[in-house]
Amino acid sequence: MKNRPQMNKALHLTHTDIEFDSRILKEMGALVAAGFSVSGIGVVLDEGAQKTEVSFKADIKSLDLRSRKLTFLPRTLRHITTLLELAGKMLPRAIRERPDVIHCHDTLVLPLGCIVKWLTGAKLVYDAHELESNRNGLTRLQGVLTLRVERLLWRFVDALIVVSPSIERWYQENVGAKLSTVILNSPLFHEGLHQSEDYLRRKFSIPAESKVFIYVGILGRGRGIDLLTEAFKNLQVSSHVVFLGYGELSEELKQLAAQHPNIHVHDAVPHSQVVPIVQSADFGLCLVQNVSLSDYYCLPNKLFEYCFAGVPVLASDFPDIRAVLSEYGIGESCKLQADEIRGAILRLERSQSTFQFANLAPLSWQAQEQKLVDLYQECVPRATH
Template sequence: MNNLHINLNELTNPSRVLKQTKSLTDSGIVKKLYISGLYKDGLDENYIYDDGRELKRFPLRSRKLSKNFFVQIFKYLEYCFKVYQFYKDKNIGMVNIHTLGLLPLGLFLKYMYKAILVYDTHELESETNGKKGFRKKLGKWMEKSLIKHVDMTLVVSESIADWYAKEYNIRRPSVIMNAPNKRELKVNNHFRENLGIRDNQIILLYQGGLMSGRGINLILDAFKARIDDKVVVVFMGYGGLEQDIKSAANTYHNIFFFPAVPPHIVLEYTSSADLGISLIEKTCLSYYFCMPNKLFEYAMAGLPVLVSNMKDMSELVVRNNMGAVVSDFSASGISQAVDNFLDQDLTNMKKNAYQVACDNAWEVQEQKMLAAYKNMFEQKGIN
C-alpha cells in the first residue's frame, strides 16, 4: 500500500519521521511513502529521499498572516485542503499523523481515502508545554473524541502509553522510543579542537533545542557562579535562548556555544564530550513522562548523564546506573550535582550508558514498530 505521513511543521530536523519511514519502506510494509509538511523560504518544496520516499512542503498563501486564533484556523484549513487535493489520486492506503492538531484531517482522510489511520504521537499531545486555557481544553476534548476512531496509536514512553490507555479507555499503545541507530563506541575531539578547550578540562554537553523548559538558564547560572574551570559546559543546538548562551560564552571562560549540526553527524560531536546533561523541567505532564531522544544520543556516545527527576527518564538512569539525578533543581544544586557526579565511577557509568543505548537502539525499536503494524494488519485481515 501507499502511505502518507502528515506533519504540521517544516521538517527541518525530522529524525524520528525519517527513521520510521525508512523502516516502513525497507521492510516492504508500504510500497510508496509520501511525507507532507509546511514550506518555508530557503527550504526545498520537493525532495526525494530515495526510491520509496518523497517529501512535499506546501506553501500557504495565508502563512504570513497574524497568529490570531481564528486566522490560525484559516491557515489550517488551507493546509488540509492542499494535502487532500495533492494526494487524492496517489492511492493512499494508510495515513500517519504526527501531532494532535492533525487528528481532524487524519480522520477526514481515513474516510475519504478509505485508508488506515495511525496516530504517531511524539509526546503526550494534549499535555504539552505552553498549552493552557481554552486551547488545552479544546485539544483534550478533540483527542478524547477522535482517538477511538484511530486504527493504531504509537507513543514514545511507557508512562505515556499507560496514560493514554487509562485516560481514554483504549487499547494500550505500542511504545516506540526515539532512539538513534546503533553505532560503534568511539571518541572524537571536535569541541576541544574547535573551541580551544584544554585536554584536562571535562566537557559537560547540553545538546538539543535551546528553549525554555529545558533548564538552560539554571545551567548558565550554575556555571557563571563556578570558580574553577575544571568542568566546562558546551551548548550545541539552536532556539530562542541561543543569544543568551552566546552572550554568556563571550563573558565566561567555562561556557561555550556550538551551532547545531545535521542529524546524520550529530553523534560524531556528542562523542566529543565527557558527560551529557538533560534537565527537562516539570512544566507539563508531557515533560514529566518524557523519554528524550537526546538521552539516548548521549548514551550511544558513551556519555554518563545528569538528568532532572522526570519520571521515565530518571528511572532509566537510576535503574541502569548510567548517571545521576539532580535532586535540588536550582543553580547551586546543579553545580553541586556536577561536583558530586565527578566523584562517581564514570568508567562504569560510561559502559552502562552505552549498553542501555544498544539495548534500546533504533534497530530494536524498529522491530517493535514493525510488529505493531503487522499485528494491526492481521486484525484487519490485510495481507
C-alpha cells in the same frame, strides 16, 4: 504469470517539515525497508534546523503555507487561517494517495487523517510525539480543546504510538484502550561516523584537564538552560559546557559565552553528526523542566544520543528518565534547582568513577523500528492481488 504481492501504502501527515524531522524520517525509512510504499505530506518551515539526509525512496511533499507570513493578523486569527490553508492543501493530496495506512503525527492533522480514513478505508495510526493535551507552550484552553479532539476522534484510531511508557499509560487510562506501542526517540547511529576524541576541546580551546558537559537540543525556554548557565557561571565549577542546537536563546547564550570562558555555543548540525560530536564530551545534560505533564513523562532523544555516544548523562529526576538511568546504568539524576545542579556537576567533575553501561540493544533504533513494523503488520495485513 504469478500474482505479485502488492505493497501497502503508508502516508504520513504532519504540520512539521518532514525533511528536518528525524523521527518521522526514521519511521518512514523503517517502513520502506519493511516493504511498504511510503509517502509524506508536511509543511515548509525555516526554524534554523539542519536538513536530515534521506537514504530511502519515499515521496515527500512540503506545502508552503502563505498564511504563516500574515504577521499583521492577530495571532489567533492567523492560527485559524493557517489551519484552514493546511486542510485545503493537504486533504486533496492525501485523498489522491489512496493509502492503506494514514499515519498522523500529532493532534493537528488527526481530523484530516480521520477524513482520509472515511473516504479511502485506510487504517489510522496516531503518532503522539508528546502528551499532546498537556505540553509546554499550550494555553489551558488549547490543552482542553486538544484533549476534546482526541476523545472525539478516538474511536477512529486503529493504533497509537507514543514516546514513553508513562504517556502510553496516560492515554490508555484517560482517553481509551487502544492497540499501542512505545517508539523511543533513539538515534539512527552509524558506527563508522566518529569525530576526533578531542573535537570539542580543540574547537573551543578547552584545557585537557577540564571536564566537558554538552547540551543538545532546542535552545528555548522551559528547558533548564537558565539553571545550567547559572551553575556554570559559579566560580566553584571548573568544567566547561557546550550548547549544541538552535532556538530563541541562541543569541543570549552567545553573549554569555563572550563573557564566560567556560560557556560555548555550537551551531546546529545535521542529525547524523550529533552522536559523533557528543562522543568528544565527558557528560551529557538532559535537564528538562517540569513545566507540563508531557515534560514530566518524557524520554527525550538527547538522552539516547548521549548514551549511544558512550557519554554518561546528568538528567532530570523524572519517573521514566530515572527508570532508564537505573536499568541501563547510563548516568544519574538530580532535582531541577540551581544548587542541586551545581552540586551534581561538582560531584561528577571530581569523581574518578566510571559508569558501567548495560547492553543498550533494547534502546536502539533497530529495536524501535521492529516495534513499528510489528504494529503496522498487526494493524494492516499484507495485501495481495
